Structure formats: structure tokens, C-alpha cells
Amino acid sequence: MGGRPQGVVTHQPSQPSTAQTTTGSDDWIAELIVSLLSLVWWMVKTAVQLAWRFPLVAAVLVVVWWAYTRDRLLPVGIVVVVLVLVLVVWRFAWPVSFNRLLAQPAWRRRKRRAIRRNWPGLCERVGLAMAVTDRRSGRRESWTPGLSRLRWASREHLVLTGRVHVVAGQTVDDLATAAETLGAACGAWSCRVRKTGPRTAVVTWLYGDPLAQVVTPLPIPQVLDASAVPVGLREDGQPWLLRLAATHVLIVGVTGAGKGSVVWSLLGGIAVGIRDGLVQVWAVDGKAGMELQPGRDLFTRFATTVEDGVQLLEDAAVLMTERAARMAGTSRRHEPSTREPLLVVLVDEVALLTAYTPDRKLRDRAEKALAAIATQGRAPGVVLVAALQDPRKEVLGLRNLFPTKIAMRLDEKSQVDMVLGEGARESGALCHQISDTAPGVAYVKVDGVREPVRVRAAYYDDQAITDLARTHAPSTRSRSRPVFSVVDEPQSEPDDHARQAGAA
Numbered sequence: 462m463g464g465r466p467q468g469v470v471t472h473q474p475s476q477p478s479t480a481q482t483t484t485g486s487d488d489w490i491a492e493l494i495v496s497l498l499s500l501v502w503w504m505v506k507t508a509v510q511l512a513w514r515f516p517l518v519a520a521v522l523v524v525v526w527w528a529y530t531r532d533r534l535l536p537v538g539i540v541v542v543v544l545v546l547v548l549v550v551w552r553f554a555w556p557v558s559f560n561r562l563l564a565q566p567a568w569r570r571r572k573r574r575a576i577r578r579n580w581p582g583l584c585e586r587v588g589l590a591m592a593v594t595d596r597r598s599g600r601r602e603s604w605t606p607g608l609s610r611l612r613w614a615s616r617e618h619l620v621l622t623g624r625v626h627v628v629a630g631q632t633v634d635d636l637a638t639a640a641e642t643l644g645a646a647c648g649a650w651s652c653r654v655r656k657t658g659p660r661t662a663v664v665t666w667l668y669g670d671p672l673a674q675v676v677t678p679l680p681i682p683q684v685l686d687a688s689a690v691p692v693g694l695r696e697d698g699q700p701w702l703l704r705l706a707a708t709h710v711l712i713v714g715v716t717g718a719g720k721g722s723v724v725w726s727l728l729g730g731i732a733v734g735i736r737d738g739l740v741q742v743w744a745v746d747g748k749a750g751m752e753l754q755p756g757r758d759l760f761t762r763f764a765t766t767v768e769d770g771v772q773l774l775e776d777a778a779v780l781m782t783e784r785a786a787r788m789a790g791t792s793r794r795h796e797p798s799t800r801e802p803l804l805v806v807l808v809d810e811v812a813l814l815t816a817y818t819p820d821r822k823l824r825d826r827a828e829k830a831l832a833a834i835a836t837q838g839r840a841p842g843v844v845l846v847a848a849l850q851d852p853r854k855e856v857l858g859l860r861n862l863f864p865t866k867i868a869m870r871l872d873e874k875s876q877v878d879m880v881l882g883e884g885a886r887e888s889g890a891l892c893h894q895i896s897d898t899a900p901g902v903a904y905v906k907v908d909g910v911r912e913p914v915r916v917r918a919a920y921y922d923d924q925a926i927t928d929l930a931r932t933h934a935p936s937t938r939s940r941s942r943p944v945f946s947v948v949d950e951p952q953s954e955p956d957d958h959a960r961q962a963g964a965a
């Protein structure tokens with residue numbers, strides 16, 4: 462639906478006066494009939510509008526009128542009293558089911574109707590109306606963006622979405638700028654705008670916060686899909702699917718922001734691939750293994766010192782170069798297989814290998830290896846997942862080489878754009894406002910997608926991590942395979958093909 466005039470006439474050129482035209486003696490009868498017809502039309506229209514607006518009141522009036530004309534006021538009255546009593550008892554004795562089955566659906570219906578009905582007025586108030594002069598009549602009319610497909614995307618989480626088509630002369634950016642005011646005007650605690658076309662966008666109003674609760678670990682997918690790894694929940698109540706294939710992921714947040722939960726959820730999402738040998742995880746935990754040790758069995762290689770970490774990064778870079786040379790001219794896209802698994806290089810607190818390492822030589826080697834993987838690793842299936850507390854440039858100069866950035870709780874608002882890129886804070890990424898009582902909450906920004914998305918990673922407690930590592934450790938066969946055997950192994954394994962079919 463396109464924008465349309467809402468008939469708010471702000472200026473009207475003078476009309477030829479009809480008052481002076483001479484009327485014949487019969488004209489007053491015609492005028493009276495026209496006036497009476499207009500009155501009847503107005504009354505019918507108003508009655509229909511009122512009935513549409515207040516259906517319950519209208520229904521009650523109709524029933525009372527019916528009961529009165531049929532002389533049945535007493536039985537109808539008794540039925541009404543019993544009904545009211547049932548509702549009152551239900552409300553106080555079983556408030557949960559009352560809310561779920563009656564109060565909430567009624568509220569949702571009212572809210573949706575109110576927004577649809579008041580849309581032109583809302584647009585006027587938040588500055589989205591445009592004054593347009595009609596060329597033929599010379600009238601100035603107020604045009605507002607069109608609203609269609611207004612529906613509850615998630616009834617449980619109270620997420621309302623609608624498609625908005627801006628008026629010619631406006632851009633989706635104008636709509637995005639007014640998002641906060643529009644959200645407040647509609648009584649939502651947050652409102653987001655996602656561009657879907659040159660003049661169209663999906664507007665999402667959030668009346669509840671699905672991220673207020675801890676997200677329990679999601680079911681582990683039975684087939685590896687590295688292009689959509691389930692990691693948690695998005696603020697619109699939909700699963701948060703993170704791309705791992707052909708990207709690099711940077712996770713930034715202050716201490717206690719919940720970076721660990723993103724890492725464990727990510728590992729949970731690819732656990733089947735790890736178990737089946739389609740994915741290898743090489744992990745570096747510069748904090749002497751304190752963070753990642755519980756999942757040790759999931760890792761093909763595990764470095765717990767800066768020296769070993771740097772060596773691991775260099776080995777990954779060599780593997781990447783060799784694989785890229787083999788793929789050259791035959792394939793442009795890496796498909797995970799047991800011969801050539803997707804290699805995830807996981808670095809917890811990457812600054813320990815770069816900025817905080819006093820040994821200059823080690824630091825240079827780490828930076829060189831990281832830069833090589835970040836710039837060339839995507840095509841040959843070597844993916845970098847790095848976690849970091851301090852987003853300042855001097856700590857990790859390679860930030861811009863990560864196409865997927867996850868910003869968790871940050872200390873200062875200036876750090877938001879530092880992590881997610883210019884304009885992210887303006888587009889609604891308020892990482893500095895994430896509460897310290899909501900670890901795991903983050904804003905995700907993927908290159909090529911304008912708007913950051915608010916998410917919460919699922920929470921793996923110690924027991925869940927231990928269980929994950931126990932049940933999805935790589936088989937002894939794939940674990941015993943030397944790291945560089947991928948270069949020499951002569952034949953493909955029989956079940957490779959079937960596994961590849963399920964991979965990204």
C-alpha cells in the first residue's frame with residue numbers, strides 16, 4: 462500500500478460562492494431533502510463507526526433492546542449477572558489462564574485496531590506526514606505513509622509487525638529516525654525499522670521483552686548448517702541464527718557481559734559437525750584455559766599459553782594457505798567434509814595475544830597470523846571467532862575484517878560505533894545501556910545489513926557445557942587424524958557425500 466492523503470486540508474483556495482445564486486421558490490424543498498438525507502447518512506455512518514469501535518457496548522445495547530422489546534429483561538439480566546460473576550471468579554482464581562485466554566487476546570486486538578485506526582494521526586504527530594499540494598484543485602493535503610499487514614508476529618512475546626510504505630519524497634531513513642518516537646506514541650517500549658525495499662520497511666513494535674528471561678540452551682541441530690547456527694533468541698522472539706560459514710565473528714563486551722555464552726551456544730549449534738568430523742575447533746584460551754577448559758573435549762587443538770596460541774594461529778594460517786592453493790581453479794566455496802573440515806579458530810580474549818603481550822616478536826607473529834586468517838580464511842573454510850573485552854583500536858586493529866560483529870554490554874556509548882561500525886548507535890544499538898543484570902544480551906551487526914539486531918545468547922551452565930563436551934566430542938577416529946592430514950589423505954571417506962549434503 463502506498464502513502465495516501467489523509468484529507469487534512471490545511472489550505473483551500475476560495476471557492477465560487479453559491480450563496481448569491483438565486484434560488485427558485487421550490488429550491489428550499491430540495492435543500493431540505495438533501496439535508497435530511499445527509500443527516501440520515503451521518504447517523505448511519507456514526508452508528509456503524511461506533512459499533513465497529515466499541516463492539517462490546519454495541520452488542521450489549523442490541524441485547525438490551527431485544528430483551529426489552531420481547532419482554533425478556535429479567536432472564537437476560539440473570540444471564541448477564543451470572544456471566545459477570547463467572548468472569549470475576551475466573552479473573553481472581555485462575556489469573557494466568559484468564560490473562561492468556563481472555564485479557565491478553567483482547568488487549569492485542571485493541572492495540573492492533575488502535576494503531577491501524579490512528580495511523581494517520583500517529584504519523585502526523587511523529588513528523589512523518591508530508592504536506593502535498595494537489596495540482597488540479599490547489600488543495601494542500603497531508604499525506605502519510607501507508608500501513609499494511611499489521612499482525613502479531615509473536616503473540617507470546619507481544620511483537621507486532623507491519624509493512625510501511627513511505628510517501629514519495631520520504632526515505633526509509635526518515636522512518637527509522639522517527640522509530641523511537643513512533644514506538645513511544647504507540648505505547649511500545651521499543652520500535653525497530655528494517656528496510657525491505659527502496660520505499661518499504663517492516664516496522665516492529667515490541668510490547669514485551671523476550672530477552673528479559675534467561676534463554677535456555679536450544680536443541681542441538683541434528684544436521685550441521687554452518688550458514689545458520691542457532692545461538693539464542695532475537696528480540697522479536699525468533700531464533701537467533703548466526704552465520705559461521707564464510708565469515709569471521711568478533712564478540713566484544715566488558716567482563717561479565719556474557720561473551721562465554723555466545724561461544725558455548727555457537728559450539729552447541731555446530732556440535733553435531735564437531736562430533737562427525739565436519740568441523741574442527743582449534744581453541745586458544747590465553748587465560749591459562751580458565752574459560753574454555755570445560756569444553757576441552759570438543760577441541761581438536763587447545764592452547765593455553767600465549768606462545769602455544771601464537772603457534773596455533775600460525776599453523777591455522779599455513780593450513781589455510783595450503784587449502785586455498787588446492788582449491789584454486791577448482792572451487793570457490795569451501796564445503797565442510799571429513800577430509801576438509803570447516804576450521805573454527807576460537808580465540809578467547811584475543812588482546813592477550815596482541816596488545817597485552819609484552820614480547821614484541823610474539824605480538825607481531827600473532828597479529829600477522831590473525832591478519833592472514835581474517836583476510837583470506839573465509840573462502841577456504843577457516844573461520845576466526847574472537848572474543849575481546851576492550852574494543853579500542855590499539856587493542857585490535859583488525860576489527861573491520863570481521864564481517865559479523867557482536868557487541869555486548871559496553872562501558873561507553875562511543876564504543877558502540879567503534880565495534881559495530883559508524884551509525885550503529887543511531888540505528889538503535891544501545892550496548893552501553895544493556896543492564897548488567899542481563900548478561901548474554903547483545904547487538905549483532907552483519908556486513909551488508911543496515912540495522913543491528915538485539916539478541917540474547919542461550920546460557921550454558923557448567924553442567925550443560927560438560928554434557929555438551931561429553932556427548933559431542935569428536936570421534937577417536939577424527940581426533941587421531943593429524944591436523945595436516947587433510948593435505949595428504951588419499952581418498953574421500955564413503956559417508957562424506959551424505960554429510961556434505963546436510964552442510965551449509
Ligand SMILES: Nc1ncnc2c1ncn2[C@@H]1O[C@H](COP(=O)(O)OP(=O)(O)OP(=O)(O)O)[C@@H](O)[C@H]1O
Nearest residue numbers: 675715716717718719720721722900901918919920
Ligand atoms: N546468556 C546468559 N544468560 C544468563 N546469564 C548469563 C549468560 N551469559 C553469562 N551469564 C552469567 O554471567 C556471568 C559472566 O558470564 P561470562 O563469563 O560469559 O562473561 P564474559 O563476558 O565471558 O566475561 P570475561 O570477559 O570476564 O570472561 C556467568 O557466570 C553467568 O552467570
